[in-house]
Amino acid sequence: MNAVLQYAVQGLAAGSFYALAALGLAIIFGVLGVVNFAHGAFYMLGAVAAAVLLDLLDLSLWWSLLVVPVLMFGFGVLVERLLVQWLIRLDPLYNFLLTFGLTLVLVELVKQQYGVSGLPYRLPGPLRGRVDLAGVVLPRYQLFVLLFSVGICALVWLLMTRTRIGMIVRASTEKPELARALGINVGRWVTPVFGFGVALAGLAGVLAAPFRAITAEMGNNFAIILFAVVVIGGLGSIVGAVIAGFMVGLVEAFGQAYAPTFAQILIFVLMVLIILVRPAGLFGRKEATA
Amino acid sequence: MYGKRMWAGGLVLTNVLLLGACGEGGPGASGGDFSGDKLVLAVLNDQSGIYKDASGPNSVKAVKMAVADYKKKYGDKAVVDKIEVTSTDHQNKPDIANTKASELYERGGADVILDVPTSSAALAVANQAKNHKKLFLDVSAATTALTGAQCNKYTFQWAYNTYMLANGTGTTVTENGGKNWNIIYPDYEFGQNMTKSFTEAIKKAGGTVQGTIPTPFPNENFATFLTKAGSTNPDVIGTMHAGGDLINLVKQFNESGLKAKGIELAVGLMLINDIHSLGVEQFAGTMFTDAWYWNMDTEARTWADRFKAETGTRPSFEHAGNYSAATQYLEAVQAAGTDKAEEVIAKLEGKKLNDVFLRNGEIRAKDHSVVHDAYLVRVKKASEVKEEWDYEEIVATIPAAKAFPPAEASGCSM
Numbered sequence: 161m162n163a164v165l166q167y168a169v170q171g172l173a174a175g176s177f178y179a180l181a182a183l184g185l186a187i188i189f190g191v192l193g194v195v196n197f198a199h200g201a202f203y204m205l206g207a208v209a210a211a212v213l214l215d216l217l218d219l220s221l222w223w224s225l226l227v228v229p230v231l232m233f234g235f236g237v238l239v240e241r242l243l244v245q246w247l248i249r250l251d252p253l254y255n256f257l258l259t260f261g262l263t264l265v266l267v268e269l270v271k272q273q274y275g276v277s278g279l280p281y282r283l284p285g286p287l288r289g290r291v292d293l294a295g296v297v298l299p300r301y302q303l304f305v306l307l308f309s310v311g312i313c314a315l316v317w318l319l320m321t322r323t324r325i326g327m328i329v330r331a332s333t334e335k336p337e338l339a340r341a342l343g344i345n346v347g348r349w350v351t352p353v354f355g356f357g358v359a360l361a362g363l364a365g366v367l368a369a370p371f372r373a374i375t376a377e378m379g380n381n382f383a384i385i386l387f388a389v390v391v392i393g394g395l396g397s398i399v400g401a402v403i404a405g406f407m408v409g410l411v412e413a414f415g416q417a418y419a420p421t422f423a424q425i426l427i428f429v430l431m432v433l434i435i436l437v438r439p440a441g442l443f444g445r446k447e448a449t450a
Numbered sequence: 451m452y453g454k455r456m457w458a459g460g461l462v463l464t465n466v467l468l469l470g471a472c473g474e475g476g477p478g479a480s481g482g483d484f485s486g487d488k489l490v491l492a493v494l495n496d497q498s499g500i501y502k503d504a505s506g507p508n509s510v511k512a513v514k515m516a517v518a519d520y521k522k523k524y525g526d527k528a529v530v531d532k533i534e535v536t537s538t539d540h541q542n543k544p545d546i547a548n549t550k551a552s553e554l555y556e557r558g559g560a561d562v563i564l565d566v567p568t569s570s571a572a573l574a575v576a577n578q579a580k581n582h583k584k585l586f587l588d589v590s591a592a593t594t595a596l597t598g599a600q601c602n603k604y605t606f607q608w609a610y611n612t613y614m615l616a617n618g619t620g621t622t623v624t625e626n627g628g629k630n631w632n633i634i635y636p637d638y639e640f641g642q643n644m645t646k647s648f649t650e651a652i653k654k655a656g657g658t659v660q661g662t663i664p665t666p667f668p669n670e671n672f673a674t675f676l677t678k679a680g681s682t683n684p685d686v687i688g689t690m691h692a693g694g695d696l697i698n699l700v701k702q703f704n705e706s707g708l709k710a711k712g713i714e715l716a717v718g719l720m721l722i723n724d725i726h727s728l729g730v731e732q733f734a735g736t737m738f739t740d741a742w743y744w745n746m747d748t749e750a751r752t753w754a755d756r757f758k759a760e761t762g763t764r765p766s767f768e769h770a771g772n773y774s775a776a777t778q779y780l781e782a783v784q785a786a787g788t789d790k791a792e793e794v795i796a797k798l799e800g801k802k803l804n805d806v807f808l809r810n811g812e813i814r815a816k817d818h819s820v821v822h823d824a825y826l827v828r829v830k831k832a833s834e835v836k837e838e839w840d841y842e843e844i845v846a847t848i849p850a851a852k853a854f855p856p857a858e859a860s861g862c863s864m
Contacts, residue, residue, distance in 0.1 A: 166677060170677065372670055416674035416675045
């Protein structure tokens with residue numbers, strides 16, 4: 161029983177991280193209709209930035225959690241202004257290909273600069289060690305990631321549902337013509353939303369730095385899991401991405417414990433099952449299937 | 451006027467052709483004993499992917515160093531003037547390695563192919579070497595099949611194999627009290643091979659393997675795999691992962707608290723680049739088997755200094771292995787006076803040698819395994835590190851005869 165509880169807690173910890181990383185992907189799709197294939201590369205850049213800042217400026221994890229998302233926001237704005245916006249009126253496939261190409265370029269650039277074997281990262285002292293929650297032992301850092309991710313997801317949800325900006329963004333997503341007719345400048349919100357999504361990917365990257373290998377290719381495999389999360393949750397749905405993140409985390413943890421060879425395949429089996437039952441995903445809108 | 455020019459042009463052209471013909475068959479220093487009148491050393495390895503840092507472009511530089519040293523040593527007495535070193539990327543894919551090897555032997559004029567990491571790719575190249583009757587000196591691939599079931603006359607394995615890794619780490623850790631093992635391995639050929647080799651070595655040394663846990667490849671999240679591996683309270687968790695997966699696993703092992711429970715981590719294959727990239731702190735105390743270490747003695751160190759001046763970084767054993775393989779190949783060519791594969795092989799086979807890389811080395815004639823001393827090392831603590839790349843402490847030297855399987859047991863017949 162204790163073992164099952166242990167696996168469940170580990171699954172939730174991993175899931176919270178998936179939720180946070182997938183959130184930006186869901187928001188960008190929701191508002192721009194862009195399938196951002198470069199999300200894994202942005203995640204990687206976040207981790208690399210944290211490692212480089214620690215190395216060059218001795219900037220600790222705490223500061224990186226603040227500084228890197230801001231940098232990544234700026235980078236996201238640049239990418240949207242210089243590249244993504246020109247293809248947005250065309251078939252979504254064009255932006256899919258663009259972001260795929262961007263991934264290849266970013267990964268190669270990082271390889272050129274930092275090699276392939278990865279960068280070191282030190283965890284701040286207070287986050288080392290473990291906590292014992294009534295017999296369930298969890299590394300302190302995993303608990304931190306769990307709480308931090310849930311906090312950020314809740315903040316984003318509040319931002320989207322309780323603030324004027326959130327309402328405008330949601331209106332622009334769901335009924336762009338109507339929003340325009342009501343005098344809302346829909347286009348104005350596209351750039352900051354893209355930047356925000358990229359910043360969230362970068363934030364997930366910073367969180368990953370202490371417990372994942374920081375290499376140019378760290379985002380490649382990870383992005384595929386994130387796409388599964390977003391598809392399960394329903395394309396563009398924020399709540400869906402978060403719930404699906406936890407589901408995937410749990411499936412992975414129990415898979416690792418009881419069917420190790422199939423741990424990763426199980427995630428995609430879950431995805432297929434959900435698409436069969438609900439083609440738009442758990443919380444997807446009908447339009448997404450069209 | 452026009453006609454005169456034509457004539458002049460024709461004359462020049464004829465002269466060029468004549469001179470060219472002279473070069474082909476003429477009495478140059480190289481004579482007629484070299485195909486294409488030159489020697490071509492082709493390095494075929496990973497120039498862009500996960501093994502780029504461990505070998506990659508810097509192995510090409512190491513081979514060029516070997517060529518420069520050969521020229522310096524023999525000067526006018528060198529049997530060949532023109533030596534080319536080429537570099538090709540096989541992206542760790544067996545199909546690409548297969549095509550490229552064939553191209554290199556047929557059209558690239560390659561006399562020898564060097565390096566070739568990734569076992570499946572190396573086996574493909576070995577097959578091409580056999581078909582083309584040209585040499586292949588493998589440095590960076592670990593499978594024992596190269597000198598075992600799939601061995602051939604033209605293929606040599608220069609640096610290490612899975613037996614050496616398992617025998618060194620598995621046996622020594624078990625003998626030092628790590629009796630009960632759980633092994634976590636990536637579920638593909640290399641991981642399966644390593645697990646088999648380790649299990650045999652551990653059992654022979656009187657230990658038991660409680661369980662083996664396959665993981666997807668590549669994989670990022672190892673948290674529950676580790677919990678599961680630690681749940682039977684083994685003395686040692688052995689990991690057979692490499693590259694990014696290894697770093698993921700080690701980071702998560704360190705956080706997991708298994709070490710505090712008295713469970714040690716033993717690593718199947720580790721390169722100095724892994725320690726450099728993760729930071730010595732994360733690996734401190736970990737034991738593994740190394741084929742060579744840049745700071746193990748003065749000779750290695752002197753060469754490592756030259757290598758650093760050339761590349762800006764310290765060499766891995768794969769870099770040194772490539773230098774050694776190229777050097778010994780050139781020596782054999784010098785002795786044979788030709789690049790004809792059969793004659794060069796005759797000079798290599800059975801040779802006992804010591805160089806920058808090989809200590810008590812022998813190029814075994816029976817299975818073409820190049821055996822030499824190997825080293826059981828321990829990763830230093832951060833406080834013991836005196837300079838950059840000073841990461842390893844040699845705990846024990848494993849003599850060549852013990853480090854590699856006996857030739858009779860290799861299963862090789864040429």
